[in-house]
Amino acid sequence: MRLALGIRYDGRAYEGWQSQPSGRTVQDKLEAALAQLASKPIRTLCAGRTDTGVHGLMQVVHFDTEVQRAPFSWVRGTNRYLPEDIAVQWAQEVPAAFHCRASAVSRRYLYILAQSPVRPSLDAGRVGWSMYPLDGDAMRAGAAHLLGTHDFSSFRASACQALSPVKNLRYIEIRRIGAGERCRWHVEFEADAFLHHMIRNIMGCLVRIGQGQAAPDWMREVLAARSRLAAAPTFSPAGLYFLGPQYDAQWGLPPEVTAGAAASSYDGLP
The missing domain is CATH 3.30.70.660 (Pseudouridine synthase I, catalytic domain, C-terminal subdomain)
Structure with missing residues (x-):
């Protein structure tokens, strides 16, 4: 099945989103946590790559997996293995045609x-x-x-x-x-x-x-x-x-990433 996740992170400690040999990126930390939870490697794609020091309020990623878990388990289980400045906000199964980058409007x-x-x-x-x-x-x-x-x-x-x-x-x-x-x-x-x-x-x-x-x-x-x-x-x-991508309502994703909805919450920002 294909899963979409909403991710929030403080970018100060990381060399941007995209995986690097150093392992000090948000993608590296997320994929390591997902691998711990799923007991097998998982590769993710993101809606918008962020640079070193840039923060994400609602990054959206997707990945394919044969591991069956309830959405709340993907959230809580992944967060267990993530550093405190990165947290999954929601998880949702999506159709195979969904692509976090190409489907964004x-x-x-x-x-x-x-x-x-x-x-x-x-x-x-x-x-x-x-x-x-x-x-x-x-x-x-x-x-x-x-x-x-x-x-x-x-x-x-x-x-x-x-x-x-x-x-x-x-x-x-x-x-x-x-x-x-x-x-x-x-x-x-x-x-x-x-x-x-x-x-x-x-x-x-x-x-x-x-x-x-x-x-x-x-x-x-x-x-x-x-x-x-x-x-x-x-x-x-x-x-x-990065406040996040926006998608057509047809994908059934949470309101914060639905086209025309209010931008992601600013709670906790300076």
Whole structure:
């Protein structure tokens, strides 16, 4: 049978999602735990690979297995063997036609940015940082140039393996949390898919605009250039959270990954 799992993890201790020879990735830890539970090797596929230091609020994976267990056993049993900063949230049998990556209709990310005269301490590794005040209206005006279907080559890492740089960025929502010189900014993204480092490169440009170092219309110039050299440096991975993929209701998956539903819970975030 084919199973889908929802995974939540703190990415600070890991070299990203994808398996590496070091074994210090989220995929390595998850597959080791599943092998312990199933008493045989299990290989997983994920909906969206995350980089070193990036967090997952609702990563979705699938795998095929002959081992028969109730869904709650896959959750509790796997969590028994996982480190404390990774936890399975739900497990569900899915049709053989389901593919966690190919079946997704969109993906969502959240970037949390701390605005403060001094660097983060308790939240280090969990938020990005701007020591200068940010202009939210300017950032929103800059972000508006990116909405829709475009060639996002200017925001693409050189190591990106995507077949095409053309993506449909459906929305960017920028919200300020708190007042005064110390506050949080939540920047939420949804697209059909994202390029490698695309959000972190967009964030670098948004922060430059927010700090008054560039006008909002500069974002349009960066996009039109279709060159990574035109954009700002890649921003920190610390504040980036994969909110998860979205699927059509036909797959019968939990509400947090059903297209059109509210984004995954922000409980416990900075």
